[in-house]
Amino acid sequence: MAFEPVLTRNVGNPAALTLDGYRKGGGYEGLAKALKMEPDAVIDEVKRSGLRGRGGAGFSAGAKWSFIPKGKGKPKYLVCNADESEPGTFKDRLLMEKDPHQLIEGCAICCWAVQAATTYVYIRGEYTYANDVMEEAIKEAYQAGILGDSVLGSGFKLDMYMHQGAGAYICGEETGMIESLEGKRGQPRVKPPFPAVVGAFGAPTVINNVETLANVPHIVTRGADWFKSIGTDEKNTGPKLYAISGHVERPGTYETAIGIPFAELLDLAGGMYRGGKLKAYIPGGASAAILTADQAGLALDFDTMIKAGSMLGSAAVMVMDDATCMVRSVARLAKFFNHESCGQCTPCREGTNWMELLLDRIEHGKGRPTDPQLLRSVCKNMNGTALCALAEAAVGPVDSLIKRFPEEVERHIHDRACPFPHRRYFENGAA
């Protein structure tokens, strides 16, 4: 049976950018329905659906909401994580640019469920167009009484604001994001306390990814059972966006049931770039361990990826053909993590620096025979020794390079040069 798009059903329907157009397709019916339910019943429905966070960690969204203390004593916040900075990820931008009201509706339902009166959509500063589209949709929602003093006439008060970041990967980390929202350097906090207890401005705060929240209106409208009927099993449910890039013919965002095997996704994306042969793929953004061609049959869901020693992460799938140098590829990711480490924890600040240095010298023929061992030791010293997950994220690709491509690393060191010829993608300046 062909998969019917859920989250991307309005991509290709520019009318949905306006409130009227969005409503014609059933928009805001989920919010109307939720407002007639008890907030706890909404949380239960989302919990029962099995929806897991689409930002990377894969934590149960309903469970996260249920951690928010009840009662009206303190203000509560929803921070929508639209900082999408994981290399290879571009799905949230699509959702905001093509269907902004779907996200606003998801945010509003979440706020009703946890009784939060304010949403901040923390969007990365580079996404200026998505920000404009969202601002416009929020304005329209206020004018129509969907946001403001009485959401759809229910008496529930809700404000929503866009908040533009300023270029820092670490602000995608929950507590780094809160610090940044509060006007500080985006350095993650010690946990506990978790944001559900002490979050933005000292108040209980839910932080959910754009795609996670975009699922919510559909869960409320069509029910948890419908949501659970999609996917691999009880723990991997619902529709999923896969952002596929690199050496494929048609890179792009593809929506399927969660758990599509990589090989099938590759087919959807038109197969390998210029007829090349698959060498490796990264299934979940720069932080995920690299998988090899013989693992192409694996289902792209949370648990299958963990079992394979990688992770689904943000489902940013990067594909590499057999003319790709893995050392150079991982060296580029190491450079990224070194640049983005916030510098707060010593193992991460120093470790990411060493990773870049070592991989760079191996790639450039200056590697020493002891370097693989040194890299292993750097990885070991970074695992579990920092406040946030960035250090472990940096370990993901490096560790898998040493484990899965040891001969390629050795050959760089032995030959004192990169064995791959310099690759040109363009002839005479044209494609």
Place this chain on the structure above:
Amino acid sequence: MSDPTTAGPGAAHPASQGPSSTAAVAKTEDNGGARAAGAAGSQRELSAAGKARLQELLRRYPTREAALIPALHVAQREWGGWLPDDAVAAVARELELPAARVYGVVTFYDLLHQHQVGRHRIRVCTNLPCMLRGSDEIMAAVREELGVGENEVTLDGRCSYVHFECLGSCDTAPMMMIDDTYHENLTPERTRRILRELD
């Protein structure tokens, strides 16, 4: 002599406001005219429109400090794409924050610039997905076309460029961002043409 347009970043940051900031202004003047825009000694303020925007932003948050990054975006637009010391001082005054706090934030974020940039700011994505589709050649085309190094400003003040981390447009790789606009599916040839057509 080094390129005079690549600014003198050596000036010490004023740790506090008040009398000491005058000295800091004088010091920046020594480092090149570009940093001393506006009348020496006077404190340049955000424009009236900028201040109005800031008031609007302040209503969104329970603390003044939370408006800092949005305020820096406003100031950066007013100061021509970067944040010289007087821009930082102006924001610090508006938000009643020590200038050191503002500098702490400015130095943390890639989109906030402490040093002079070109009238057009070019960011070439070179992270893995773009690298796998030829961003090296795009970077080389930019370097050849502009004739300056990364983080330097062309002599006419028109452009500056940097390699950048993933800009979330991997399906249209290779790509670059010029000011607020994404340019996608680049070839070296198209890259050169886009750069030549900038005003």
